[in-house]
Amino acid sequence: MSQRGDRGGGRGRGGRADYPVGQARGGGGAGGPGGRGGGSFRGFGGRGGGGGGYGGGPPRGGFGAGRGGRGGRGGHAQVDYGLFSPQGQPPVANAALNSKAGAFVASLARSGFAGEFPRRPGFGTAGVNTVLRSNFFEVELPKVPLFQYDVDFTPDPKVQRMRKRLFQLLEDDPEFRNLFGTSSNLAHDWAKTIVSAKQLNLPNNRRTFTIRFHYADEQVTEASKTYTATMQFIRELTSQQLLSYCESNGQQYDSSVMIRALNIVLAKFPSSGILPNKKIINFGQSKFYIISPPDQTEDLGSGLVAYRGYYSSVRPSFGRLLCNINVCTSAFFKPQNxxxxxxxxxxxxxxxxxxxxxxxxxxxxxxxxxxxxxxxxxxxxxxxxxxxxxxxxxxxxxxxxxxxxxxxxxxxxxxxxxxxxxxxxxxxxxxxxxxxxxxxxxxxxxxxxxAGQIFSSFLTRSQTTRMLEVACRSPKLNAELITAEGLQVLGHTTANPILNSFGVKVNPIMEIVSARILPSPPVKYKKSTARIAPGTAQWNLRDVQFAAGGTLKNWVVMVMKEGAGNFPGGIGEVKDVVRKFSQMLKTSGVQVVNDMPRQLHLCIPQGKPDQMRKDAEVALRKTLNEICSAGKPNFMLVLLANDNQRVYSHIRTLVDCVYGISTICCQSEKIKKEKGQPQYLGNIALKANLKLGGRNHELGGTALQFLGNDTIILGADVTHPTAKVSVEYTPSIAGVVGSFDISYSVYPGSLRLQTSRQEMIEFLDEQVAERLTFYVKRNPSKKLPQRILYFRDGVSEGQYAQLNEVELPLLRKACAIASNKDPKYKPKISIIVCGKRHHARFYPTNEQHTDGKGNSAPGTVVDRGVTSIANLDFYLQAHVGLQGTARSAHYYLTHDEIGFKADTLQNLVHNLSYLFPRATKAVSYAPPAYCADILCERGRCYIQGLLMGRSDAAGSESSKGGKGKKMLNQEEERKAIMQEAKQAWGTGPKPEIKDTMFFM
Incomplete structure (x- = not known):
């Protein structure tokens, strides 16, 4: 980044822009004469008013005469949506590798291979063929063995910062250094494991060292604590076994040990502070951030800054080893007073x-x-x-x-x-x-x-906006940063003495992979088919009616006020908004019995946060009691004064868990704003129809033919308390949703509290049994489904086996519960993990196969080149990214009794992406998992106090040492917090709404 120019006259506001690597910052919007130049993230702004100065590149800002009037608003950012096309690297996939991979997959079928997870039955063939670049780089493995040693410190340092310092002091020990010859022969994880490029001469394969502990800015004194470091040989690691694994079924070899050793070696360079002119800090074992020089940072306001960094991780793929490298941007505390x-x-x-x-x-x-x-x-x-x-x-x-x-x-x-x-x-x-x-x-x-402390809490609205500006980059810029800066920062180059010592090389050319673009399915409404332009994956509600409209009978409107009134025009202005909303519902096919509902106006009490929270709940209960006294409505429209999350959570908890009223909350400013009002009202109508029991749209043709009429699709997710914000031991929340008819477009759900930070779903049997029971109740067949397709969100790669071990038996137990233990009821179950928390990115090489913003066209699927060696997984980008570099969803089949072929599963997931019930576009991952995620978010409203750090439990403060109070033990506190959560939760959503899509 280049520096901004000096500030002169008024400042015009420029649009943010992505910029080519190494180029100066573009100008912001020009201010008055002598206005301030912009910075590279801000793009090329429009010219300000009153003869404003020009935005400029480094080191110059705007220039001009004396101080003038304030500059006009900058123009739109100029973003380069072109293709990433590095010179001398033609976009040609490795045909020989593809052929070899195809032959290998075919051999798996012939051999009857049965591994831990379902084998890949073949590669997909459906769709238009294309070629993509991907942010993976081939790793050349050492021809000589590596050696692993473990270090134990006595006494055991409990704090990671102390352990890291002990490793630094150990490396400073002359006898320790002499063992390795040169520091380039040594890499470690700052915790326990050492990887050496040479075998060490250790008597009986172990050696001890004495360390006098002190921090870098301290002197060793008689009072300095003494530690003993015991280093012991663990194993020899050879690359040949890993290469054989990459070219075979891989089930007889645990690749994780060698992979971890290689990641430790690759992390040594950025963790060592040897990169000239840049200070790098690591966060975990795979992320490395540039925290200086200062022009590498962006201020987010309120004491936070954004640092750009890079993610690096080695993983096996068919026929070779790959290193996944991606740009990452995170918020850190600003080093200041x-x-x-x-x-x-x-x-x-x-x-x-x-x-x-x-x-x-x-x-x-x-x-x-x-x-x-x-x-x-x-x-x-x-x-x-x-x-x-x-x-x-x-x-x-x-x-x-x-x-x-x-x-x-x-x-x-x-x-x-x-x-x-x-x-x-x-x-x-x-x-x-x-x-x-x-x-x-x-x-x-x-x-x-x-310096260098990551911020892991919530960003404010302005900080979030600024972070998006900083972190959002076009695909081309994202790829350029990785290849031009990322490889250098990470030290994945031939100039790295550490990699040279270990005999490891990273190819600087991005992998090129084969891909396919799947066609959009037909989207059906009541009397028409949506018009979806090629490459857009979206449509609008103009001149269509919902597939099945709900009925709006008895409903009310509650207007929330905080401070100044949000409807200056009074009741008349509210009536006008309600009239337009009613008309939108009617136009969309909802039967509105009463289009002039009752209005109630509620003023939220002001004051200190804690008292305001209590007063607001009392006022809300009083108003809701008044509403229900005249006959409980089946729907309520709440017009909020602002985005106060506490008030919103109170409303949601009361209407869901106490009164059982389907409710939509919307911002007054947005619903009454004339610009974009039809679209906003249309979006609200989508939600309203779902809550009223309707269906918004369906898929036509053969899009879902494979599912037939005897399949239930389940989606599941778990949301956890927020570190450093939530009260310790606050429960996690598990949500499970399920279809009940052949439209596969509506997913009611079941919620449960469970043990804090536990990812596996504790009460999955109960939750799935509820979904199966509702399926029988609402499905025309009145029978239990013969196939269960279970989409699971939020599970990491290391938990796939645990998912099968823990949740698969609970799915089977749910079947027994729902069938009253009928031994004949044994439906086929398949489990698909879907995730977006990965770092794989894909860059198109053909202008015809883009979305117009530099991303791959919607429907792009990748199932070879950078995927699993023997198991069925794939990346699918079903949607059009809103901004920046689109992120595909990754799907991994961990259990399969249904018997999926590659094309069948990929087409099915892609088509389902068009069935997210409250959108008129394909979404980024499977709607069952998406709906489960939203259901979990609704559950967070019910225990919002605990999640935001407020607790009435006796141990919440005293357990951390409250003045004059004895500490509770962990189990006592865990029970106290769970009891408080259950009290806030009550019985959960009321029976009147729990089997509807009340949470959308």
Whole structure:
């Protein structure tokens, strides 16, 4: 990135743009004369008003005469949607490798191969053939063996930061270094494992080293703690076994050990700080971020910055080993004085606790101080709720109560300058009361945030917008960054002495893979077929009626107000909006019995957050009781004043779990805005029809012929509490949805609370049994389905086997429950894992096969080249990406009794992507899994307090050492939090709505 120009006159706002690697920043929108030039992420803005200056590349900003009027808004960003076409690299797939892979898959069928997962029956052939580049790079394996050693430290360092420092001190030991000859022969994971390029001369294959622990800015003293590091030989690793695995069925060899060793070797360069002019930090074993120089960062506001980095991971593929490399952008804490962060987020003293999420996110933040005469790092647990001048504690040395400001003045002769700001605190043992903890306070102005700490909480709306601007890149730019910068940053080049020592090479040319583009299925409405232009995967609701319209009888409108009224025109303005909504429903085929429903206006009480939350719930209950006293409605339209999540969650919890009313909440500003109003009302109509029992659209022709009329499609997902925000031990939420007719377009669901952070679904048998029972109730056959197709979201590659071991038996148990243990009922079950949290990206090579924005055309499927060696998996991009580089969904068949062929499964999943019930376009992954995800999100509303860090349970604060309170043990606290969650959850969605799509 280049620097922006100096600020002159008024500043025009430029559009963000993607830019070619190595090129200067484009200008922002021009300001007045002398206006400020833009930066590379901002693109080429339009010219400002009043003879504004020009946006410019580096190092110059705008230029012009004296200060002028404020510049006009910048023009649209100029984004390069061209193809990624590196010189000298023709887009030709490896025909020999494809042929060899085809022969291998055919041999699996002949041999009767039966592995852990279903074998690949063949490669797909349907669709238009195309060729793509993909962000995988072939890895040449060493011809000599590698050697693995493990290191154990005594005593065991409990904190990872200490363990990492111990590895640094071990590497500094001359005797340790001499064993390896050169540091390039050594790589490790900063935790336990060492990979060596040479076999070490160790007596009895082990050796011990003594380490005097100290941090880099400390001196070794007599008080320095002594650790013993014991290094022991574990195994020899040869590449030949891994290569044989890549060319065979791979079931007799555990590739994970060698893969992990190679990833450790590849991570050594970016983790070592040897790249000139750039400081790199690693997050985990596979992500590496550039945190300096400063022009590599983007400010997100409120104390956060965005760092660009790269993901790197080795994985086996047929016939070779590949390294997957991708660009990644994450939010980090800005390295600055903590007081500046606190002031930016919380503002004045009265605003300290309004940022509860950010307050919780500071738990675990590392800060450095120097007030003791030397640099010292602390890990803080949060900030106080009152100012330094007012935060009082028992000063035992003086036998008095003192404020933090007074203590620092008398103890350290330091006068706190910003006493109106809160203190940072961390927990320490209470010397006066063993077994208890107390807070140790430090004024925020004495704390400096240590650089390189990732922010893992929620971003604000403005931060999210800025992050999207920074992270969103065209496919061409994304690919250019990987090849021009990523390979250099990661050290995946021939100039890397570490790779040279280990005999590893990474081919700098992206893999080229064969792909196919599947055709769109026909989308049917009541009396017509949707018009889908080629390559768009979308349509509109103009002149169509829903496939099956619901009935709207008794309904009400509730207008929420907070502060200033959101409908200045009063009841008349609301009536106008409601009239337009009713008309949209009628036009779309919904039977509206009463198009002038009752209106109720509710003003949300204002005040402190905690009191406001309680008052809002009381007011909501009172209004809902008033609504139901005149006859409970079957539908309610809520017009929200703003996007207050607390109010929204209260509404959802009450209408779902207490009153049982199908409800749509929408923003007043959006629904009354004339521009785009028909489309907005149309989107609301889609949701309303679903909640009223209708079906929006179906697929025609033979799109779903394979499923027949005896299949149920299930979707399942689990959502977990948010780290550093949610109360510890807050339960996870599992959602399961299921079809019930041959349209496969409507998916009611079942929700459950379960053990915190457990991915496998605990009560899957109960939830699936509910879906099977409802299937019998609503399906014309009145019989249980003979086939179950189970789409599972959120499961990582390392959990595929566990999924089969844990959830498959529960699926079978559900069948027994639903059939009253009929021994004859044994439906065929197939399990498909679908995921989007992967780093595979694909770049078209033919202009005719794009979506017009540089991404592959919708319907693109990849099942060879970068997929599993022997098992049935594939990547499918069914949708058109909204912006940036589109991400395909990855599907992996982990169990198959139905007997899928490649084309059958790929076409089925692609066609289902057009059946997401509340959209008029193909979506990015299978609707059953998508609906399960949305159902889980609805469940989060019911325990929103716990998820956002609020708890009334006795252990929620005391377990972390509340003043004068004994710690609860983990099991006691887990039970207390689960009980609190169950109390908030109640019985879940009421019977009146639980078998509808109330959650859409």
């Amino acid at each position: 903590l007081a500046d962060l606190v002031y930016d987020v919380f503002g004045s003293q009265h605003g300290f606790m309004k940022g509860g999420i950010v307050h919780k996110s500071l738990n675990g933040l590392r800060v450095s101080t120097t007030y003791l005469g030397k640099r010292k790092e602390h890990t803080i647990n949060g900030i106080s709720s009152v100012a330094c001048d007012q935060e009082m504690f028992d000063w035992s040395e003086e036998g008095k109560t003192a404020s933090v400001s007074e203590y620092f003045f008398k103890k350290y002769n330091y006068k706190v300058k910003r006493g109106n700001l809160p203190c940072a605190y961390y927990w320490m043992p209470n010397r006066q009361k063993p077994g208890e903890k107390q807070k140790a306070f430090i004024p925020c102005e004495l704390c400096t945030i240590v």
